[in-house]
Amino acid sequence: MMVITGATGRLGRFVVEGLLKKLPANQIAVVARNPDKAKDWASRGVQVRKADYSQPETWAGVFSKGDTVLLISSSEVGQRRKQHQAVVDAAVRAGVRLLAYTSILHADTSRMVLAGEHLDTEKAIRASGLPFVFLRHSWYLENYTEAAKRTLAQGVLRGCAKDGRVAPALRQDYADAAVEVLTGTGHENQVYELAADQGFTLAELAAELSRQSGTSVPYQDLPPAEFSAVLQQAGLPKGYADVLANADEGIARGDLDDTSRTLSRLIGRPTTSLAQALSAMFP
Numbered sequence: 001m002m003v004i005t006g007a008t009g010r011l012g013r014f015v016v017e018g019l020l021k022k023l024p025a026n027q028i029a030v031v032a033r034n035p036d037k038a039k040d041w042a043s044r045g046v047q048v049r050k051a052d053y054s055q056p057e058t059w060a061g062v063f064s065k066g067d068t069v070l071l072i073s074s075s076e077v078g079q080r081r082k083q084h085q086a087v088v089d090a091a092v093r094a095g096v097r098l099l100a101y102t103s104i105l106h107a108d109t110s111r112m113v114l115a116g117e118h119l120d121t122e123k124a125i126r127a128s129g130l131p132f133v134f135l136r137h138s139w140y141l142e143n144y145t146e147a148a149k150r151t152l153a154q155g156v157l158r159g160c161a162k163d164g165r166v167a168p169a170l171r172q173d174y175a176d177a178a179v180e181v182l183t184g185t186g187h188e189n190q191v192y193e194l195a196a197d198q199g200f201t202l203a204e205l206a207a208e209l210s211r212q213s214g215t216s217v218p219y220q221d222l223p224p225a226e227f228s229a230v231l232q233q234a235g236l237p238k239g240y241a242d243v244l245a246n247a248d249e250g251i252a253r254g255d256l257d258d259t260s261r262t263l264s265r266l267i268g269r270p271t272t273s274l275a276q277a278l279s280a281m282f283p
Helices: 010-020 035-042 080-094 113-128 148-154 171-183 202-213 224-233 238-253 262-267 274-279
Strands: 002-004 028-032 047-050 068-071 098-104 132-137 157-159 190-194 219-221
Touching (some): 002 010, 010 028, 028 035, 035 047, 068 171, 080 098, 080 113, 098 113, 098 171, 113 132, 132 171, 148 202, 157 202, 157 224, 171 190, 171 262, 190 262, 202 219, 202 274
Parallel strands (some): 028 047, 132 190
16 A cells, blocks of 8 residues: 555645556555545545644554555644654554655755754654655745745845755655655665756846746845844744744755756656746746
8 A cells, every 4th residue: 555644735635646647546545634635535546544743643553564655744843753753653563665755855964954853754764674765855946936926026035045056846846756756666765865957046036037027026135134034024933934044044055956866867857947837927
């Protein structure tokens, strides 16, 4: 059985739909905190199992011996260590065949605050003795494209990434890689650094947004504390604003850039570019 945790999230939905193109529905199981959100899959023959990252006891019996499991990381920053550990423990008890995990790019060398929980999860999986695959993701390209219209309204793109390059890919691209790994062979105990074929600086992002929208949008680089303050003024909690500012500092260091083209090799096609993604918004 192919079991996907966090399946009703945005990445998970792409993964499940990709699996349904390759496998019979009765070979796929999805795990969701709210099974009602998976009713569409249940009607197509997919098994739906209820479990909550924040409730370790709910993972009892979710997995079976020989399952292939994709652990899609929790979205609750600061809670991931114990949440992911509960899933790892359940996978060990069941004796799953493979445990794949969606980590962060360069988790073992990144100094980003977000990297710590991912690296600890990787260590827990290694310590479990289970065969594993780490799918280390750069940023989502949607982090930028979905904010494009808001950026245009503000008339400026702000950040604190200096001239560092980031190589984000679409969720669909990452999901396609996960499907290839889960359904393929020879991936056991591999670590894949997954990023877009072409990275860009935030100044280049602003320039491309300006070109496609026809509206001039400059990039304003700020000190990290000032950028965090801007985010807080926009309504983000201080803790989250600080994490995002820290992520931009990581971009400045190159933590979210990678030139290996591992992602495009796995999916058998070029990754979606920034220009292509924005063109869907400004046809």
